[in-house]
Amino acid sequence: MKLTHINEKGNPKIVNISDKPLTKRVAVAMGEIELSPSTKRLILEGKTKKGAVLQTAIVGGVMGGKRSWEIVPMCHPIPIDGIEIEIEEIEKGFRVIAGAVTTWKTGIEIEAITAVSTTLLTIYDMAKAVERGMVITNIQLLYKSGGKSGVFIKEEWKREIEGILKKL
Structure with missing residues (x-):
């Protein structure tokens, strides 16, 4: 398999997408943060020193998703038509699911x-004073559609994927 981000001399390059057609592209990703029950309770009750942790984390996640091209070296700057982030309580802490949509060439x-990573990092940042x-x-990645490679889906997460897709 040929790596698209490596030229014939073995050096990195950004892929030329200028001739690719515009198509609707959708992706859903997830991640989790494990923390103590007492920290989770403080977050849920809004009693951390930094304020509304989960709401701020969602804003941070949207901001991170929009700025991906600035921190991932070969990532193209693309127009983002929507980002949806959900945070759910799980036994060990919180699960973040993020969906993003564009009509673009990549x-x-x-x-x-x-978006998932930045949401989780924001939770960590806002709760690190207590843990x-x-x-x-x-x-x-749980799901992607659009482009010539078609659909990728992790079937065991289908319910969560469908939930976020309805909101995009």
Whole structure:
């Protein structure tokens, strides 16, 4: 398999997408943060020193998704038509699911993954005063559609994928 971001001399390059057609592209990603029950309770009750953790994390996630091209070296700057982020309470902490959509020449998977990552990092940042041992884990792509490679889906997450897709 040939890597598209490596030229014939083995040096990195950004792929030329100028001749690719515009198509609707959608991606959904997820990740989790594990933290103690007491930290989770403080977050849910809005009693951390930094304020509304989950709401701020959603804003941070949207901002991160929009700026993916600035931190991932070979990521194209693309117009983002929408980002939707959900945070749900799970036994060990919180799960973040993010969906992103564009009509453009290249995929939006990195933007969805970056939105998840930035949401999780914001939770960590806002709660680190009460707990430093939080673990960010399980960041992964769940779904993508559009482009010549077609659809990718992790079937075991179909319900969550469909939920976020309805909101995009």
